[in-house]
Amino acid sequence: METKKLATGAAPRKLGEYLSRTREKTRMHAVHGAGGAQSVREDSYRGHAIEIITTYNILVDGKKIRAPLGVDASGQVHCHSLPNYQTASAVDMVRALVDGFPEEFEQKPARAKSRPPASRKSRPVPARKSRPAAKKGSKHEH
Amino acid sequence: MSAVRRNILKNIDVRDQYIKGVKLLKKEASGRTTDEFGIPGAARSVSTYDLFVIWHVTAMMVETPPGNPAQRNSAHRGPVFAPWHRVMLMLFEQNLQRVLEDANFGLPYWDWADDGDLPAQQQSAAAIWRADCMGGEGNPVSTGPFAFHASDPSGFRVRISTNISGELRSVNRGLRRAFGVSTDALPRTAHVAKALALPAYDAPDWDAGTNCFRNCVEGWMNDEGVSETWLHNRVHVWIGGEMLLASSPNDPIFFLNHCNIDRLWESWLGQNGRAYVPDMTAGAALKGHRIDDPISSPLGRSATPRETLDVSGIYEYDALA
Numbered sequence: 523m524e525t526k527k528l529a530t531g532a533a534p535r536k537l538g539e540y541l542s543r544t545r546e547k548t549r550m551h552a553v554h555g556a557g558g559a560q561s562v563r564e565d566s567y568r569g570h571a572i573e574i575i576t577t578y579n580i581l582v583d584g585k586k587i588r589a590p591l592g593v594d595a596s597g598q599v600h601c602h603s604l605p606n607y608q609t610a611s612a613v614d615m616v617r618a619l620v621d622g623f624p625e626e627f628e629q630k631p632a633r634a635k636s637r638p639p640a641s642r643k644s645r646p647v648p649a650r651k652s653r654p655a656a657k658k659g660s661k662h663e664h
Numbered sequence: 665m666s667a668v669r670r671n672i673l674k675n676i677d678v679r680d681q682y683i684k685g686v687k688l689l690k691k692e693a694s695g696r697t698t699d700e701f702g703i704p705g706a707a708r709s710v711s712t713y714d715l716f717v718i719w720h721v722t723a724m725m726v727e728t729p730p731g732n733p734a735q736r737n738s739a740h741r742g743p744v745f746a747p748w749h750r751v752m753l754m755l756f757e758q759n760l761q762r763v764l765e766d767a768n769f770g771l772p773y774w775d776w777a778d779d780g781d782l783p784a785q786q787q788s789a790a791a792i793w794r795a796d797c798m799g800g801e802g803n804p805v806s807t808g809p810f811a812f813h814a815s816d817p818s819g820f821r822v823r824i825s826t827n828i829s830g831e832l833r834s835v836n837r838g839l840r841r842a843f844g845v846s847t848d849a850l851p852r853t854a855h856v857a858k859a860l861a862l863p864a865y866d867a868p869d870w871d872a873g874t875n876c877f878r879n880c881v882e883g884w885m886n887d888e889g890v891s892e893t894w895l896h897n898r899v900h901v902w903i904g905g906e907m908l909l910a911s912s913p914n915d916p917i918f919f920l921n922h923c924n925i926d927r928l929w930e931s932w933l934g935q936n937g938r939a940y941v942p943d944m945t946a947g948a949a950l951k952g953h954r955i956d957d958p959i960s961s962p963l964g965r966s967a968t969p970r971e972t973l974d975v976s977g978i979y980e981y982d983a984l985a
Contacts, residue, residue: 523754523971525978531963532758534712538696540962541715544722545702563733588829592735596873598891600735603830605724605910606900608872608884608891621846622908623828 561592580616582627589619665768667757667979669927672772672920673791682772683809685760686916689713690820692763703824703832714824716756717913721826723748723960724910728952734871736953738960743866743942743953745882746929747969749922751961754978756919770979773923776899777985780850787850787902788843798917803905804838810916812838825911832911839915840905847902851895856985858887859895860932866941870950877932881925896925931984938973 530536565572578591591601591612598608599615604622609615620627672679690713699707701718710718723739736742739749757771779790793800799808806812810820825835859880866878873879875889883897893901899921900907906915913919933939943955951957959967 523967523975523978527963527966528754528978529758531961531967532755532762534692534694534696534715534759536962537715537719537755538694538700538710541718541722542696542700544726544960545700561733561735562731590830594734594871594873595869596871596891598872600741600872602724602735602737602910603826603828604908605740605912606883606893606897606908608893608897610891618846618908619828626828 561594563593563595565595578612580612582616582620583629587616587619587626589616591615666977667761667768667770668982669770669923669979670772670982671775672797673774673778675772678770678772679797681764681766681769682760682920683916685764685769686713687809687820688763689759691818698824698832698834701832703834705834708823708834710824712759716752717824717911718832719752720913721830721832721910725830726960729949732949734869736871738952740882741872741884742870743878743940743950744957744959744969745878746926747940747972748959748961750926750929750972750975751959751963751967753919753922753926754975755961755963757979771923772920773927773981774917774920775924775927776850776921777853777856780852780855784844784849792917792920793843798920801841801843801905802838803840803842805841806838810839822906822911822914825906825914826909830910841907841915842904844902845904847893847898850902851898855887855895856928860928860935860985862887863936864941865932865936865939870942870953881928881932895928896921927981928985930981933973934984940969940973 561576563574576593580587580589589601589603591599593599598610599612600608601615601619604618607615607618609618670678672682690711692712693709694712694715696710696715697707698705698710724737726738728736728738728742734741739745753771760771761767761769774792779787779792782790788801792798795807797808799805799810804812812821813819820839822835822837822839825833827833859877862877862880864876866876867874872884875885879885880887881895883894884891886892886894900912903915903917906912907918940955942950942953946954952960955970956968958965959969961967
């Protein structure tokens with residue numbers, strides 16, 4: 523690699539121009555990934571063409587999240603928003619997203635109620651979680 | 665004369681110059697504003713340092729080719745991982761040399777495996793995190809040269825980050841780190857040695873599931889070919905905070921980690937005849953990763969993986985792994 527070309531390309535003006543030009547590709551990808559990322563896995567087996575199309579629709583606290591999750595041929599889940607993770611399940615990836623983007627999952631403070639709270643007996647039963655939260659140091663299939 | 669890249673923990677002058685250079689690049693206006701990169705909100709000046717944040721995010725979002733099932737992008741999850749980051753580091757080093765007015769300044773590296781050999785509970789207190797080096801953890805980081813001071817708007821702040829969709833956004837906050845939350849220890853020297861012993865740089869199917877040096881060093885699988893967060897990825901995940909996101913160059917430790925990754929690649933190249941795969945006989949599905957494909961960079965066609973295999977005229981390391 524020529525040192526002169528390297529110095530020219532490193533100039534902030536040149537890098538800025540390049541990034542501005544590349545923006546359109548990025549925008550197109552973001553649209554692709556907005557809440558409905560689709561993974562297509564293809565294989566052939568005993569003369570049969572296999573095509574598996576996976577789309578994730580993810581709700582957290584009842585709200586749809588716009589994370590571009592994908593799954594590769596080995597079934598590992600990946601998300602461009604957390605580029606250094608690869609998880610064995612989409613649930614683990616969503617947990618990592620909650621940790622990585624805390625602002626996007628902040629609970630709004632509950633409104634003050636005009637009536638007295640319901641008695642313990644009449645409160646709804648909390649939804650049962652599918653499994654306990656991962657512990658620190660657990661195997662990191664990220 | 666080529667620059668010499670040194671261990672940041674063994675060279676106080678280099679350490680201090682690196683910190684100074686980062687701060688200068690962070691303060692230097694690039695001449696661009698946030699709206700030119702599609703960042704919503706009021707247009708704000710973008711620093712030269714933050715151009716590198718935008719570049720990393722942009723590279724991450726360009727799939728090569730679009731929709732490929734391996735989720736390769738123009739800088740990660742495929743063979744071009746090492747060459748792309750080598751080009752990024754060289755351009756960053758050029759800018760450090762410019763603002764420091766030292767044409768021989770070499771980007772330092774952090775040999776994290778030395779810290780990985782410490783007991784896990786001691787790794788957060790290693791020398792790299794002292795106040796005279798990179799500072800410690802926190803939300804925001806409150807010690808060291810990149811600490812957040814609410815009363816000082818001209819201090820080190822994160823100004824561009826990404827949201828959950830991976831899109832760029834403007835922010836104004838301190839640096840974040842949370843050591844050992846998602847993985848409890850850094851990689852060890854033995855892990856590095858085993859990675860360097862892997863004979864293949866990459867191999868079909870050119871995805872995150874192939875047992876090869878690139879996957880081991882990038883960190884999709886361990887040296888036994890089992891899917892696990894490994895070397896480069898493990899360092900990102902162990903540091904946490906900013907380093908978890910596509911905008912991870914926001915943390916100046918990013919460049920020290922990648923300089924060490926580049927040092928490992930240089931070690932591997934020296935032992936393996938400067939080999940790179942795939943060559944140009946590979947199909948279009950690997951476009952952007954083949955040996956003579958242009959690397960996504962402002963250098964255009966003059967930067968290809970082949971062009972990055974011997975950079976001895978530009979820089980060298982004080983010690984290889």
